[in-house]
Amino acid sequence: MKKLALGLALSLAVTTSAWAHFQLLYTPESALERGEIIQLRHVFTHPFDDEHTMDMGRQHDSDELSPVEAFYVIHRGNKTDLRDTLKKISWQGNANAGAAYQSEYGARRMGDHVLVLKPAPYFEANEDTYIQQITKLIVNVAGMPTDWNANLGLKAEIVPLSKPYALWTGSTFSGVVMSQGKPVPFAELEIEYLNHDIDIAKNAMGKRRVEAPQDSFVTLSLITDANGTFTFGLPKSGWWGFAAVGVGPDEEYRGKELSQDAVIWVQVRDMK
Amino acid sequence: MHKILGPLLFIALLAFSTHAFAHTALMSCFDEGDDTITCEGGFSDGSSAAGIEFLVKQNDEVILKTRLNEFSEVNFEKPEGDYQAVFNAGEGHVVTVDGKNIF
Numbered sequence: 001m002k003k004l005a006l007g008l009a010l011s012l013a014v015t016t017s018a019w020a021h022f023q024l025l026y027t028p029e030s031a032l033e034r035g036e037i038i039q040l041r042h043v044f045t046h047p048f049d050d051e052h053t054m055d056m057g058r059q060h061d062s063d064e065l066s067p068v069e070a071f072y073v074i075h076r077g078n079k080t081d082l083r084d085t086l087k088k089i090s091w092q093g094n095a096n097a098g099a100a101y102q103s104e105y106g107a108r109r110m111g112d113h114v115l116v117l118k119p120a121p122y123f124e125a126n127e128d129t130y131i132q133q134i135t136k137l138i139v140n141v142a143g144m145p146t147d148w149n150a151n152l153g154l155k156a157e158i159v160p161l162s163k164p165y166a167l168w169t170g171s172t173f174s175g176v177v178m179s180q181g182k183p184v185p186f187a188e189l190e191i192e193y194l195n196h197d198i199d200i201a202k203n204a205m206g207k208r209r210v211e212a213p214q215d216s217f218v219t220l221s222l223i224t225d226a227n228g229t230f231t232f233g234l235p236k237s238g239w240w241g242f243a244a245v246g247v248g249p250d251e252e253y254r255g256k257e258l259s260q261d262a263v264i265w266v267q268v269r270d271m272k
Numbered sequence: 273m274h275k276i277l278g279p280l281l282f283i284a285l286l287a288f289s290t291h292a293f294a295h296t297a298l299m300s301c302f303d304e305g306d307d308t309i310t311c312e313g314g315f316s317d318g319s320s321a322a323g324i325e326f327l328v329k330q331n332d333e334v335i336l337k338t339r340l341n342e343f344s345e346v347n348f349e350k351p352e353g354d355y356q357a358v359f360n361a362g363e364g365h366v367v368t369v370d371g372k373n374i375f
Contacts, residue, residue: 034300034301034302034373034375035300035302036375108302109300109302109312110298110299110300110312110314111314141300142298142299142300142312142314143296143298143316144298144300144312144314144315144316144318145316145317145318146318
């Protein structure tokens with residue numbers, strides 16, 4: 001009986017730890033009427049349940065957190081390094097606080113600003129593996145489309161086929177999962193809703209929005225087709241994260257298994 | 273040779289802009305912080321606005337009449353007082369930005 005109880009407890013623990021990690025790259029508004037300086041938050045979290053905030057850059061054999069490998073923006077095809085704009089913060093989740101970053105970016109010029117974050121691989125002790133999520137966020141100024149569907153040739157990337165900042169509730173988002181610029185057939189996608197208000201002034205997660213009827217609804221799953229493309233219906237306004245798991249070419253980091261993932265965030269609006 | 277190429281290029285740009293008339297006209301302006309204003313124009317399908325007419329009006333009078341350059345933008349000296357920047361791509365495709373909303 002004790003063994004059964006222990007087995008059940010272990011099984012629950014494993015189930016919990018298996019919920020999807022998502023590198024959040026957040027800004028309040030992705031479709032700007034005119035150019036402005038935008039606030040960004042970089043948090044490694046579980047967007048739906050917020051049951052644990054990870055320390056970005058955690059390593060298996062050191063208390064020192066590794067810095068972000070790359071953070072830049074592409075605008076009209078030009079790349080600008082933004083690593084100097086990153087400031088370390090402690091992000092307060094509903095369960096715990098984790099090491100994260102904040103930054104500001106002057107999205108002044110008209111068009112798309114494709115922000116790319118490549119954090120250092122994070123050591124996930126529960127799985128004895130590293131996770132690196134190369135994350136894209138696209139901000140548009142004044143409605144002029146310029147770079148939103150560019151294939152940047154990243155090691156792991158989701159290239160949108162729908163503008164990620166112009167999505168109505170009830171519409172769909174389509175994309176192509178890429179590895180080094182080439183589509184990945186039958187790639188596994190994890191999808192989560194950012195299910196908490198974000199308090200950017202306090203660097204904290206706020207109130208929860210919806211409850212999942214069952215665990216399958218926390219992290220939704222999708223497999224890309226033979227061409228690496230996918231389409232997902234968007235049932236609720238807010239931010240949705242898409243993660244293509246293990247599609248990057250790097251499979252090992254510091255002697256341990258590495259999952260090199262592609263993440264993209266899209267913002268959905270209600271028709272009012 | 274350059275004398276011929278210049279007008280030809282401009283005509284080509286105008287022809288290309290015509291294609292965009294089925295789409296929404298867009299303009300965004302910002303203060304450069306050096307007493308000049310930059311306005312960028314475009315169309316919702318991503319088409320270039322090079323060669324499109326651009327006006328600055330003050331008290332209903334046109335104080336500047338020019339065209340957007342090859343990068344679909346224009347830079348001009350910030351007028352004193354109230355003014356309006358006008359992107360004029362033809363009927364139904366006019367965008368006006370009030371100077372009060374340019375930061």
